[in-house]
Each structure stands twice: as structure tokens, then as C-alpha cells.
Amino acid sequence: MDNQEVAITMKNLIEKLNKAAEMYELSCPIMTDKEWDDLYFQLKNLENSTNLLYPNSPTQKIEYKVVNALNKVKHNHPMLSLDKTKDFDEFKKYFNSRNCVLMPKLDGLTCSLFYQNGKLIRAETRGNGEEGEDVTHCAMTLLSIPLSISKKDDIVVDGEIICTAQNFKKFENIYANQRNFASGSIRLLNANECAERKLTFVAWNFIKGFNSNYNSFMERMKELSFLGFLVPPMKLCNYIVESDIEAIKDEVKELGYPIDGIVGRFDDVDYGESLGATSHHSRAAYAYKFYDEEAITTLTGIEWSIGRTGIITPIALFEPVELEGSVVSRASLHNLSIMKDVLGTPYVGQEIAIIKANQIIPQIIRADKDNYDSAKAIDYPKICPACGSPDLKISKSENTEFLYCDNPTCEGKLVNKLDHFCSKKAGLNIKGLSGKTLEKLVEWGWITDLHDIFELKKYRDKWINQVGFGEKSVDNILQAIEDSKNTTLINFLSSLGIPLIGPSVARDLSKVITSYEDLKEKISHNFDFTTIDGFAENKTISLTNFDFGEADKIYSYLNISNNISEPSGANLQNMQIAITGKLKKYKNRESLKNDIENNGGKVVDSVTKKTSILINNDVTSNSSKNLSAKKLNIPIMTEEDFIKNFLTF
Numbered sequence: 001m002d003n004q005e006v007a008i009t010m011k012n013l014i015e016k017l018n019k020a021a022e023m024y025e026l027s028c029p030i031m032t033d034k035e036w037d038d039l040y041f042q043l044k045n046l047e048n049s050t051n052l053l054y055p056n057s058p059t060q061k062i063e064y065k066v067v068n069a070l071n072k073v074k075h076n077h078p079m080l081s082l083d084k085t086k087d088f089d090e091f092k093k094y095f096n097s098r099n100c101v102l103m104p105k106l107d108g109l110t111c112s113l114f115y116q117n118g119k120l121i122r123a124e125t126r127g128n129g130e131e132g133e134d135v136t137h138c139a140m141t142l143l144s145i146p147l148s149i150s151k152k153d154d155i156v157v158d159g160e161i162i163c164t165a166q167n168f169k170k171f172e173n174i175y176a177n178q179r180n181f182a183s184g185s186i187r188l189l190n191a192n193e194c195a196e197r198k199l200t201f202v203a204w205n206f207i208k209g210f211n212s213n214y215n216s217f218m219e220r221m222k223e224l225s226f227l228g229f230l231v232p233p234m235k236l237c238n239y240i241v242e243s244d245i246e247a248i249k250d251e252v253k254e255l256g257y258p259i260d261g262i263v264g265r266f267d268d269v270d271y272g273e274s275l276g277a278t279s280h281h282s283r284a285a286y287a288y289k290f291y292d293e294e295a296i297t298t299l300t301g302i303e304w305s306i307g308r309t310g311i312i313t314p315i316a317l318f319e320p321v322e323l324e325g326s327v328v329s330r331a332s333l334h335n336l337s338i339m340k341d342v343l344g345t346p347y348v349g350q351e352i353a354i355i356k357a358n359q360i361i362p363q364i365i366r367a368d369k370d371n372y373d374s375a376k377a378i379d380y381p382k383i384c385p386a387c388g389s390p391d392l393k394i395s396k397s398e399n400t401e402f403l404y405c406d407n408p409t410c411e412g413k414l415v416n417k418l419d420h421f422c423s424k425k426a427g428l429n430i431k432g433l434s435g436k437t438l439e440k441l442v443e444w445g446w447i448t449d450l451h452d453i454f455e456l457k458k459y460r461d462k463w464i465n466q467v468g469f470g471e472k473s474v475d476n477i478l479q480a481i482e483d484s485k486n487t488t489l490i491n492f493l494s495s496l497g498i499p500l501i502g503p504s505v506a507r508d509l510s511k512v513i514t515s516y517e518d519l520k521e522k523i524s525h526n527f528d529f530t531t532i533d534g535f536a537e538n539k540t541i542s543l544t545n546f547d548f549g550e551a552d553k554i555y556s557y558l559n560i561s562n563n564i565s566e567p568s569g570a571n572l573q574n575m576q577i578a579i580t581g582k583l584k585k586y587k588n589r590e591s592l593k594n595d596i597e598n599n600g601g602k603v604v605d606s607v608t609k610k611t612s613i614l615i616n617n618d619v620t621s622n623s624s625k626n627l628s629a630k631k632l633n634i635p636i637m638t639e640e641d642f643i644k645n646f647l648t649f
Helices: 002-026 033-050 088-095 178-185 193-196 216-227 242-255 269-274 338-343 411-420 435-443 451-465 471-484 490-494 503-510 518-522 537-545 550-554 589-597 625-630 639-646
Strands: 071-075 100-104 107-116 117-124 132-134 155-161 201-208 236-237 260-268 285-289 295-306 312-325 326-332 352-358 359-367 392-397 399-403 486-488 557-562 578-579 603-605 612-614
Touching: 002 033, 002 338, 088 285, 100 201, 100 216, 100 285, 155 178, 178 312, 193 242, 216 269, 216 359, 236 242, 242 260, 260 269, 260 399, 285 625, 295 411, 312 338, 312 352, 326 352, 326 359, 338 399, 338 578, 411 435, 411 451, 451 471, 471 486, 486 490, 490 503, 490 518, 490 557, 503 603, 557 625, 578 589, 589 603, 612 625, 612 639
Parallel strands: 486 557, 578 603, 578 612
Antiparallel strands: 071 132, 100 236, 100 260, 107 117, 107 155, 117 132, 155 201, 260 285, 295 312, 295 352, 312 326, 312 399, 352 359, 392 399
């Protein structure tokens, strides 16, 4: 018998012996003592000859541990994620008729096992890819994880901890899905509790210590199986066809494994490694996702949030669920039309389905409209959530309905307008004037409009005696206000909150106008702003219809220059760059935007024929920007490749 056959024989013996022991305890023996002893010693001999040992073997008496907390542990290798696509043709094209191994993309918790001198030393979760949690005490209870193996080298195996559909039945009324159940169970502090939940470890990659004579990924996976590890169904392909995918799905369904796609990996190990990796994923493998990860939950209410223009946005609140690695409990419904379309008439307890659009933004994709409960219906607010005014109206623009507050002195609109004006990103960068502080200043009646910020010094003596403030903090704010008076035309224009006129558009404007007075003069003389590159008609209408009365008052306090800082590099001169998706290298989009502009480029909101590059870390996604870029033959680059090829520091 080879090792794989031995492992199967041992598992069968363990099952028979444990069942016999259970029945013996119930005074219902199913075999004689001699029969039990014969099987026991057969198992013992196999364990001794192979060094393969499973935690449920009757030859062992393992005392499962209880720990006080899960310790953080640094990984001995980068535990990377997978690059993925929802386009089957893109998935096939990636492997370009090279031999690849297909296997299911298991939907559980990634875990790495470390063996030393044949013994299981540590099991750790993926965590952030560099550091995870030590879950060895629970891993040692999983029947699919060998406690010892025949190889004495340092061995590292990566795989997935899952709960099969069969074992989940007992818990399905308590837990939302198999993935959440597996993830929470392996992190239990009491290993006995984990053992009762019957989790499964499926190995899907060798990392260290395996036969380097095999350059075939398939052969190395067979070696994993021979050592006693459970491996997923696999198929070696030269050209991927849909029937291969369906065959694996059918096999997985019988096993009860939760999956959300198929993973392909180049069979030629050396070739796969030669492709390298990003900070996010190895290029040796590629995933075909069947669908977005979805969670079912229930609506608990709707929060109404007001913006600086008075539009009130409905935000759905729901029972917290885990999606794409994080817990979410709220999602914007954007406007009344979308809310009606998605929820119908919303009610407390309404069942809803959530996804993360582009794996970032929580979004409700459908809701139960059939079991409407009028007693729990959620109606529109009768008064403004910010100012309490009954002056709420519904407006319609391009077949979209919006709820807005028509009260011109609404405190909510004012605070949001002030917050924008003081912000670092689009305003004058007045440090210390946070949203909470501005709320207080409005409440005390010291600010009724933007220009009042520059008169706050007359309230200093009262201010330093207010709860939560002191002489130092107030003086720091007043100094920040003074400092903000020296600003640029770009910052001034973007701080006013003119719809559609943010920092980027203000930068375009400042290349054409010489001063604030020049802008007003051009508006009064019907200057054609659409002649400015990227300045569409809607921006022109917004600019020319804006009331500059308050801006005139603010302008009298400021010392405005029209200096546009010259780019530190010219690698992106005259190039238009669009950005979409989640960033990995940069802390936020604004930082990336600054580097693009400092290298002569311009960041644009949409993909058009004038766009030079689209930056997206998921280059194969089917987002609207990606599809537009592909249609227009515009290059799509990952953040890392873009930095490498264009940016100077």
C-alpha cells in the first residue's frame, strides 16, 4: 500500500474502533473484545510504520487546551490573496493553453500548518497576510489535520478550514453561513468546543519541504495526499472548458464543501514562480468567481443623513454581517428612487441580501417585498433630521426622486457646508474645526454662515471656558484660521461647495482665470467654460447658477494667490488618469492623486476616449470603468505597475 491507501485504511479503522467504543459505553457492543484488540493493534502498527497520527485515534488520549487569548504570530511566508475575475473567457485566457490545475475556491478561513521533525508545531490564520492568530490548540482537534507525519523536514502547508454542509445542519439556525461558522469556531478559546463543531481542513498548497524533484503542481498535491492530508478535487487541463468547471462543482457538492469559485494554478511550478507576485496576490494562480459574496440579514431601520446642499440620503441599518473579511451593518440607499426600487416599502424585519460592490462598498441587491408588514413600516421622516423643520420636499431630477430640506437656515446643511469649507481635502484646511466643534459653534450661535469663521476671535474669552476646550486648543484653532487666510485660488474655489466644482475642476479653472474677479467677470460676460478641457456643460451650468454672495464676504478676509505648483516630474504630462477600486499601496485616493498631479498628470472621474490610463488593482473586474476601458482600448494597470512605470519620488 502507498501512503494514501494507508491513510484511508487508518481512517476506516479509527471510525470502526471509535464507533465500537461508543456502543460499548452504551452497553450495546457491536464487536468482541478480541476483534476490537485486533483492529486496535493493526492501527497502532500502521501509525508506528508511517508516523501518521490523527487526533481522533483511539491510541491517543489528548487533553484539548483552553487558552486565555489568541496570540498574534508572524507568518514564515507571505500569505497572499488571489487575483480574480467573474469573466470565464478572461479566466481561460489567463492560462493561454498552458497546463493548469483546477480546484474549488473554498469559502472558509485560510490557515497555515507548520510541522517540525514530523510533529504539528503551529497552526495560524491568514490575518492580514503578514501576521495572523495562533489557533494550534483548536487545529489539533480537527480530524483532517495529522498531528504527525512521516517527513522530518520543516513542512509548511496552506489550506482552508471549512464546515461541510452535512456538519453545518446542526448549527444553521444559529449561524448565518458556513464560512462565518468555521471562522468563529477555529478561533474559540476552548478547544473542546471547537472539536464538537467538526470542522475540516483541506490542503490546497504546499509551501515548504516537499519533493523538489516534482516540478508539477499536481504531483506535489498528490504528495500532500500521500502524507495524509485531505486535498480538494482537482483536474489537470491543457485547455479549460466549462464542463471541467461543472465536473468539479458536482464533486464538491457531494462533499458538502462551501465554495465561491474555481482556482486555476499553473502546473509548471517554476513557470508560476517566475511570474512573481504583487503585494496582494501571486501570479501563479488565478480565480474565477461565480458571484459576489452575499449575506442575508434583516433591516432594523433607516437613518436619514443630510448633506450640505440639503439633500437627505436614506441609509439602511441592518443586523451586522461579515462580508469580504469585514463586518458591515449599514448601506447607503442613495435616494428615494433607489430605495423604492430595492426595498419597495421598507419595514423593520425585512429580509435583505447584501454584497460589497467591487468588494468595497456595502450594497443591498434585493429584499423580501412579499411579506410586507404594515405594522412595522418605515415611512419618510416628517421633519428634517438635522434642524427639525417640517419644510421637507421631494424633488425630481432626470426621473430620480430626492428628499430635501427647504429650510434656508437648516443647521445640518450649515454644519456640512462648514465642514467642507474647513476640510483639508477640498477646503482651506483649518485644523481643529472638526464637524463636532462646528456643531457646537453653530449651536452657540457664533456661526450662521461661512464668513463668521473669520470673526470667531471675538468669542475667545467665552470659548476657552466652554466644556471640552481650553486656552491652548482655542488659540491653536484661531491661529489655524489666521493661517488659512493665505490660500490659493484653487483652494478657495473648491472650498465654496459649488456642485461639481471640486479641487481637480478648480485646478482646471485656475489655468484659465487669473483671479476671483476675473471668474465673476467671465460669468457675467457668458464665457464659454466648456472650452476648458474636461469642463462639461453640467459643470458650466453649476458654476454660472451659483450664488456668490457669501463667497464675496469670504473673499474680503483672504489673501489669494493663483500659484499652481509645478509638477516635480513630467512622466504624466498631458495624461488623464482614472482611478477605481481599492488601493493597496497608498493610504487613500487623495495621496495617489497628489502624486499623479505632481508628475504632470490629471485625475479624471470617468473613463472616456481621452483617458490615458485606468488604475485598478483588480484589472479583470467587470466594473463599469473596466468595461469602458476595455471597450476603448485604454490600458488598465495595477497600482504597483503604475507606480513602477510612471511615478517619480
